[in-house]
Amino acid sequence: MTWSRVRDHLASTALIVSIFMVWELACVLFHVSPIVLPRPSEILATLVIQMPALWPHILQTLATTMVGFGAGMVIGVLLGVVVGVSRSAYNTAYPLLVGFSSIPKVAVVPILVLWFGSGAVPAILTAMVTCVFPIVVNVATGLATTEPEMEDVLKALGASRSQVLWNVGLPRAMPYFFASLKIAVTLAFVGTVLSETVASNRGIGTVMMMASASFDVTLAFAGLFALAILGVMLYALFAVIEQRVCGWAVRKADVAVG
Numbered sequence: 001m002t003w004s005r006v007r008d009h010l011a012s013t014a015l016i017v018s019i020f021m022v023w024e025l026a027c028v029l030f031h032v033s034p035i036v037l038p039r040p041s042e043i044l045a046t047l048v049i050q051m052p053a054l055w056p057h058i059l060q061t062l063a064t065t066m067v068g069f070g071a072g073m074v075i076g077v078l079l080g081v082v083v084g085v086s087r088s089a090y091n092t093a094y095p096l097l098v099g100f101s102s103i104p105k106v107a108v109v110p111i112l113v114l115w116f117g118s119g120a121v122p123a124i125l126t127a128m129v130t131c132v133f134p135i136v137v138n139v140a141t142g143l144a145t146t147e148p149e150m151e152d153v154l155k156a157l158g159a160s161r162s163q164v165l166w167n168v169g170l171p172r173a174m175p176y177f178f179a180s181l182k183i184a185v186t187l188a189f190v191g192t193v194l195s196e197t198v199a200s201n202r203g204i205g206t207v208m209m210m211a212s213a214s215f216d217v218t219l220a221f222a223g224l225f226a227l228a229i230l231g232v233m234l235y236a237l238f239a240v241i242e243q244r245v246c247g248w249a250v251r252k253a254d255v256a257v258g
Contacts, residue, residue, distance in 0.1 A: 038218040047222040054207065058226055061192055061204045064120050065230075068127025069188040073181065076132045080139025084173070085165060090140070101133035105191055109198045118199035123192045130191030131184035138180035142173025171246075178242035185234045189227055 020040045026032070027039045034042060047054070079097070082089050105126055112122035146169050154164045196205025204223045211219035 035215060035217050038221055042218050043221045043225055046218045047225055050219065050222060054204075054222070054226065057202055057204050057207050058230070060120075060202045061189070061196065061227075062230060064123045064196075064203065065127050065185075065188045065192045068124040068192065069131055069185055071124070072128040072131040072184065072188065073135060075128070076135025076180070076184070077139055077177070079132070080136045080173075080177075081143065081165075081170075083136060084140035084143025085169065090144075094140075097133060097136055100129075105130055105194060109195050112195070113199040118201070120200070120202075122199055123195035123203065126191035126195040127188040128191075131188045134183045134187065135177070135180045138176040139173050142176030143169045146172045174246040175242075178238060178246065181238045182235050182242075185238065186231045189231055193227065 024039050024041060027037060032039075038046075079093070083093055083097075084090070108129065109122060109126055112125050116122055116125070143165075150168050150172075151164050154168060159167070192203070193205035193208070196203035197209045200206050204227055208220045208223040211217070211223065
């Protein structure tokens with residue numbers, strides 16, 4: 001790891017710690033009630049103490065999110081390839097995708113509950129539909145912005161359209177694809193928790209709703225912290241995979257000094 005990257009990580013950590021310190025001091029100095037805004041130290045203490053009870057709900061939310069995210073990723077890649085390589089498919093399907101993504105997902109959840117009942121299925125489907133659009137857009141953009149010169153070279157060598165797609169288009173779209181994954185996985189958590197707050201008896205969203213109903217604001221914030229930690233971990237995981245798979249696309253703008 002280069003010094004510039006270490007410096008960036010240290011700066012990010014310092015910023016997060018500073019925000020929590022300001023939050024803690026503000027709550028102490030202004031005597032903010034925990035019912036209004038609990039201190040970070042109280043939230044972390046609750047998260048640690050309640051972890052045995054929270055752990056099954058965390059696993060439920062994580063499993064539901066990953067199933068929905070996996071399904072959304074497959075559908076998003078397939079649609080993105082179709083939309084990216086075909087101008088007629090782009091003109092036909094893209095307006096429909098934009099219109100569907102513009103629908104608030106909170107309005108979709110009651111319909112899914114009506115169709116499939118309460119439980120994990122509506123949460124999985126909500127996570128899926130939430131993360132499809134950014135994957136479609138980024139994959140299609142990566143394919144549509146492939147340099148024509150590269151395609152012409154392969155076509156001049158006798159490559160078929162599928163070979164051009166496999167050898168040029170898809171590798172060219174990989175940076176866009178991984179960028180969309182890092183966005184989509186966080187949106188998938190939003191979809192899962194949204195559905196859990198409406199119709200589920202397990203999951204972090206359910207815990208937060210029960211905590212809010214009993215005015216246990218600290219526990220509700222602990223659920224938020226758990227979601228944030230899961231989101232950051234998965235974001236970091238995909239960032240590492242991206243670096244391994246398509247590190248060639250990263251421009252080395254920083255030069256190590258001394």
